[in-house]
Amino acid sequence: QVQLVQSGAEVKKPGASVKVSCKASGYTFTGYSFTWVRQAPGQGFEWMGWINVHNGDTNFAQKFQGRVTMTTDTSTSTAYMELRSLRSDDTAVYYCARLLCSSATCPLDYWGQGTLVTVSS
């Protein structure tokens, strides 16, 4: 069955970077793309961007442009999201999610369990 397993919780200081991993299994990794979404404590979801696993193309929300990188490693079926210059308001649970098709408009059919990133001095 499809599984997305994310890396563990992180605590970072303001200005630092964090890299979250999302290891996929149960399907052909290169056949689907990924999006990353975050959820601040008690809040709704915020879309960060997506990556086309097939060709590596990315598209980021304007809010995160210049601060976020999304990559994949097809040899390990793992997607990565790196966020730099962290601020306290970046404290959130970060989710990877598989896109049902290779477009940013597609549904998110499977989600990782989430990774809590806490930014605190």
Place this chain on the structure above:
Amino acid sequence: QSVLTQPPSVSGAPGQRVTISCTGSSSNIGAAYDVQWYQQLPGTAPKLLMYGNTNRPSGVPDRFSGSKSGTSASLAITGLQAEDEADYYCQSHDSSLSGSVFGGGTKLTVL
């Protein structure tokens, strides 16, 4: 402030029917982009509940149904069960933002 607007909460007794609305604009739902719905149980990752406005993934009971009209969409749940108590989020694509947008979420309480 979320781009898509949902009521913060709805409630209903077991067996009853409830609906959750999701209101957008001409750059998202009104631009013919599909609406998805996700169910998030406390402390867990979201689960895709409805996609393409009206389609249920395998395993989702037919008590759940979706609809869309103009700049709005709705999720209906009939025959409410205690296990339906969760947060529900709508999601679509926005052409002006060139990305996904979500509703703020609706907490369903089964009385």
